[in-house]
Amino acid sequence: MTEKNYFELYELPLTFKVDELKLKKKFYELSKRYHPDFYVNESEEKQAEILELSTLNNKAYQVLSDPLKRIEYVLSLHDMLAEGDKYVLPQDFLMDMMDVNEALMEMEFDHDELKLAQLSTQIDGMELSLFDELKRNTDEFDQKEGADSESILLKIKDIWYRQKYLMRIRESLNKFRA
Template sequence: MNYFEFYNIPVSFLPDQKLVKSRFYELSKQYHPDFYVNEADEKQKEILELSTLNNKAFQVLSHKNKTLAYVLELEGELLEGEKYDLPADFLMEMMEVNEALMEMEFDFDADKLIEIKHQVQQIEADLDKENEENIEKYESVNQLDKKELLKKIKDIYYRKKYLLRIRESLLIFASR
């Protein structure tokens, strides 16, 4: 059973957060292990599994990026161990950013670091905006168009994952 089915809500990149929280609290009460201490071991195990499922569902569905990855998995677009090929133009842009970071190893420049941070933030902001538009469209189009949008959303997911590594490098430089 997937998390959306468990919470009895429609699959969405943007689940209603009030409903998610409400279902979490409702199921937390229903499946709290303390209420089943006098039950048979098998029933206690079942309740513990349901309680764990509830906690995991809430952790995923209450976090935007985790929900995005989860929906992509449900739709068969995100596969474990998948090697995703990022577009060449994006990789070229990232190569320039990485080269600038490598230069900082030998010749640190605080102004250049700020410039790189702003560049990365702008790239991320553009990707976020594009993904918001894709997700908004996804929620209201036919099945055929959804497949195309899923591919775009997946591409942005992997681009942002790549940018996360660059942001981690920027944090290392910022802490020096």
């Protein structure tokens, strides 16, 4: 069985913002339709097929109901993400991250609650700025009908990679707090 597009499975338009109510409704509908208990008297092949469809339904719901996973999925549908892809982050972002990483390294030797709080506030601001930028671009993509969508997707891809980087920084900050 070929992997079915999750948006098609749920009969939803390919957008970054999905109708949560329609998504849940379709998930429950498919969960009932493909529940393995209803097929216990069927052949092994039919049971295997139903189990595969049930698994697909669960996986699709996990991806489409999570905004970050949905972004990654939409980007992958447009061939914007490849396994082992070595994405090059913008130079100015990398310079900012170099400063943040230096501050984190300094905290390993000299734990300072005030510096930790300042660094956390700085990361909060960066995350908020990225979130706003992401929202603008995903809204723009969802409102356009294919025109210039590739350039918008490239911007979203860049934001997605920067967010992933900041999540790793956030994890390091949380370790210092613990």
